[in-house]
Amino acid sequence: MVKIVVPVKQVPEVTEVRMNEETGTLIRDGVPSILNPFDELAVEAAIQLKEKHGGEVTIITMGPPQAKDALLKALAMGGDRAVHLTDRAFAGADTWATALTLAEYIRKEEFDIVICGKQAIDGDTAQVGPELAELLGVPQICYVQKLALSEDGKQVIAQRGTDEGHEVVKAKLPVLLTATKGLNEPRLPNIMGIMKAKQKPFVEVNIEKLGTDPSRLGLKGSPTQVRKVFAPEKKKGGIKIDADNPAAAAKQLVEFLTKKGAI
Amino acid sequence: MGLIYDRDTCTGCMLCPKACNFGAIEKDGDKVKFDLDKCVLCGSCEEVCPVDAIKIERKKVDANEIAQYKNVFVFCETHEGRLRSVALELVTKGRELADKLGEKLVAILIGNDIEEHAQTLIYHGADHVLVVEGKIFTDYTTDAYTIAMTSLIAPRKPAIVLYGATNNGRDLAPRIAARLALGLTADCTGLEIDEARQLVQTRPAFGGNIMAEIISPYTRPQMATVRPNVFKPGEPDTSRKGEIEKVNIEVSPIQVRTRVTEKVSEIVEGMKSVEEADIIVCSGRGIKDPANLELPKQLAKLLDAAIGGSRPIVDMGWLPPTQQVGQSGRTVCPKLYFALGISGAIQHQIGMSSSDIIVAINKDPEAPIFSIADFGIVGDLFTVLPEVIAEVKRVLDSR
Numbered sequence: 001m002v003k004i005v006v007p008v009k010q011v012p013e014v015t016e017v018r019m020n021e022e023t024g025t026l027i028r029d030g031v032p033s034i035l036n037p038f039d040e041l042a043v044e045a046a047i048q049l050k051e052k053h054g055g056e057v058t059i060i061t062m063g064p065p066q067a068k069d070a071l072l073k074a075l076a077m078g079g080d081r082a083v084h085l086t087d088r089a090f091a092g093a094d095t096w097a098t099a100l101t102l103a104e105y106i107r108k109e110e111f112d113i114v115i116c117g118k119q120a121i122d123g124d125t126a127q128v129g130p131e132l133a134e135l136l137g138v139p140q141i142c143y144v145q146k147l148a149l150s151e152d153g154k155q156v157i158a159q160r161g162t163d164e165g166h167e168v169v170k171a172k173l174p175v176l177l178t179a180t181k182g183l184n185e186p187r188l189p190n191i192m193g194i195m196k197a198k199q200k201p202f203v204e205v206n207i208e209k210l211g212t213d214p215s216r217l218g219l220k221g222s223p224t225q226v227r228k229v230f231a232p233e234k235k236k237g238g239i240k241i242d243a244d245n246p247a248a249a250a251k252q253l254v255e256f257l258t259k260k261g262a263i
Numbered sequence: 264m265g266l267i268y269d270r271d272t273c274t275g276c277m278l279c280p281k282a283c284n285f286g287a288i289e290k291d292g293d294k295v296k297f298d299l300d301k302c303v304l305c306g307s308c309e310e311v312c313p314v315d316a317i318k319i320e321r322k323k324v325d326a327n328e329i330a331q332y333k334n335v336f337v338f339c340e341t342h343e344g345r346l347r348s349v350a351l352e353l354v355t356k357g358r359e360l361a362d363k364l365g366e367k368l369v370a371i372l373i374g375n376d377i378e379e380h381a382q383t384l385i386y387h388g389a390d391h392v393l394v395v396e397g398k399i400f401t402d403y404t405t406d407a408y409t410i411a412m413t414s415l416i417a418p419r420k421p422a423i424v425l426y427g428a429t430n431n432g433r434d435l436a437p438r439i440a441a442r443l444a445l446g447l448t449a450d451c452t453g454l455e456i457d458e459a460r461q462l463v464q465t466r467p468a469f470g471g472n473i474m475a476e477i478i479s480p481y482t483r484p485q486m487a488t489v490r491p492n493v494f495k496p497g498e499p500d501t502s503r504k505g506e507i508e509k510v511n512i513e514v515s516p517i518q519v520r521t522r523v524t525e526k527v528s529e530i531v532e533g534m535k536s537v538e539e540a541d542i543i544v545c546s547g548r549g550i551k552d553p554a555n556l557e558l559p560k561q562l563a564k565l566l567d568a569a570i571g572g573s574r575p576i577v578d579m580g581w582l583p584p585t586q587q588v589g590q591s592g593r594t595v596c597p598k599l600y601f602a603l604g605i606s607g608a609i610q611h612q613i614g615m616s617s618s619d620i621i622v623a624i625n626k627d628p629e630a631p632i633f634s635i636a637d638f639g640i641v642g643d644l645f646t647v648l649p650e651v652i653a654e655v656k657r658v659l660d661s662r
């Protein structure tokens with residue numbers, strides 16, 4: 001029996017997010033929201049552990065009311081219950097304040113394993129997992145590509161991605177893991193799953209229920225501040241030639257590279 | 264800020280005096296007592312306490328306290344005794360920031376048998392190198408390295424701490440940030456000092472579609488992980504002088520809760536890392552057959568470049584996963600990037616669009632890669648590439 005908590009995030013489909021160059025704001029209208037793809041790996045990993053060893057999978061998110069959809073998707077995949085931390089006081093949180101909010105709730109529950117996605121594809125920070133591990137006082141194994149529990153169920157054995165390849169890391173429970181590509185192929189929810197999801201236990205938690213001093217949460221509790229957002233300097237296409245005469249084209253290219261000091 | 268000790272909850276297990284590197288915790292009857300003059304609030308005791316009897320309260324730093332935080336620290340990661348290339352990039356950039364502040368640049372080396380690199384770091388710009396050595400630091404573990412870093416940072420109060428945004432750097436920095444309740448900015452591609460002497464951290468978000476400037480006004484040190492290959496390392500100056508200081512930090516095995524049992528390098532012999540290379544020769548589906556990779560390999564060999572691949576090439580097993588460039592692979596920014604038979608899908612561009620010079624060879628004139636290529640050749644790569652190889656060879660031979 002393993003008790004697993006999976007913190008998830010609803011994110012915009014980032015490849016469709018653009019800047020309004022005139023106003024300097026993000027254009028999010030019409031951009032679809034999805035369950036963060038790395039979190040899908042985490043949900044799948046949790047469900048697989050539960051299928052093998054028995055237990056319970058709790059999905060948790062901190063986010064606006066519409067983030068409920070991300071929780072429902074994870075429940076449809078096979079999560080058992082969901083917790084939605086939602087309050088205006090949580091809004092504008094940076095990674096530290098997000099990790100704190102999650103930790104304040106998760107601490108109250110019993111858990112053996114917390115599985116996060118490696119990073120959310122909107123912010124790409126990969127910081128919430130390790131920060132949450134620290135605030136919960138448990139060890140962490142980041143960028144997990146393979147995962148198993150020891151026979152006695154007291155240890156995780158994880159393959160963790162490194163810059164050179166991978167390493168095998170062991171840790172006693174409780175532990176926090178972050179899931180990366182290759183860990184599994186997340187299942188698609190089927191119709192039965194989607195129907196059942198709506199009947200599964202679902203709690204909403206606001207600031208009063210959480211009981212944390214609001215000055216530590218959300219925008220106010222965030223040590224980092226976004227001062228400005230701007231569109232990246234878009235690389236523009238430069239020279240473009242046809243290779244009717246491949247040798248001449250090659251010569252022109254190598255001349256260009258030599259002049260630029262690139263070779 | 265302060266340490267709160269709950270004597271009633273304390274079970275007298277005596278783990279915390281062993282975990283303290285500052286001699287601030289002593290046995291007191293069947294419990295412990297704290298010498299708050301010695302305590303630097305590094306958090307090691309709080310982390311080791313099994314019953315949460317120790318709590319460190321951290322508050323925002325007020326304006327007149329901020330001035331006490333001085334100097335730029337850079338964490339210089341080693342791997343199997345070798346200094347990672349990002350370490351020299353950080354030292355070079357850190358030097359620039361320290362000069363702007365009129366403060367010192369302090370480099371940190373943690374590992375086993377790595378002191379030899381201290382001199383290199385001084386030649387590249389460090390004024391002071393802190394060296395922490397010990398068997399427990401041989402393999403990177405989150406716990407041991409966090410304790411070493413917090414024990415160095417907490418008493419020395421730097422204004423800025425930078426880490427390379429490598430897998431280990433991005434595992435370590437947030438752990439430290441959470442322990443010390445600090446702001447942290449991930450994977451920065453720009454760092455500046457503003458008029459208020461704050462660190463302005465620029466980073467891409469939303470898959471590179473947006474850039475954000477981030478500051479940490481109320482917490483010190485200001486911390487960031489820095490994307491490898493963005494800042495170029497400077498040339499060493501062997502006349503530079505600096506101080507090397509060995510710092511003894513004890514970490515007991517019970518404080519390290521993970522154990523590395525196996526390390527596997529997936530780097531194929533002769534296959535340079537795409538993240539560390541100045542030049543990358545990257546192939547896409549247009550290469551058609553794994554045997555054809557011989558062509559890009561020839562070019563790479565001539566230019567001492569790394570071989571890369573788009574996702575389909577890696578998914579088909581033609582190149583190892585370490586060589587994949589793009590959103591679900593590696594992010595690279597070399598001086599020169601060849602895109603050979605690559606269409607230039609957004610997920611590919613996310614990983615390479617900040618390269619200095621992009622060269623594309625593709626037979627489809629409408630391929631999106633051309634919209635970001637500095638030099639595009641529309642044509643069949645199997646006829647163009649051999650000519651390019653011959654021409655590069657000719658030019659290099661004539662030098």
Ligand SMILES: Cc1cc2nc3c(=O)[nH]c(=O)nc-3n(C[C@H](O)[C@H](O)[C@H](O)COP(=O)(O)OP(=O)(O)OC[C@H]3O[C@@H](n4cnc5c(N)ncnc54)[C@H](O)[C@@H]3O)c2cc1C
Pocket residue numbers: 546547548549550572573574575576587588589590591592593603604605606607608609610611614624625626627630642643644645
């Ligand atoms: C979530 C997600 C993550 C992804 N992550 C990545 C990633 O990390 N990296 C990545 O690369 N992709 C990634 N992709 C896939 C990406 O969308 C593209 O499918 C992929 O990059 C296409 O690879 P390609 O350019 O090699 O192939 P194609 O798109 O098939 O392009 C092949 C190109 O070769 C040209 N060509 C063919 N023959 C010749 C010839 N003889 N001479 C010259 N040119 C020729 C064609 O004109 C064409 O433009 C991801 C996709 C998703 C959905």
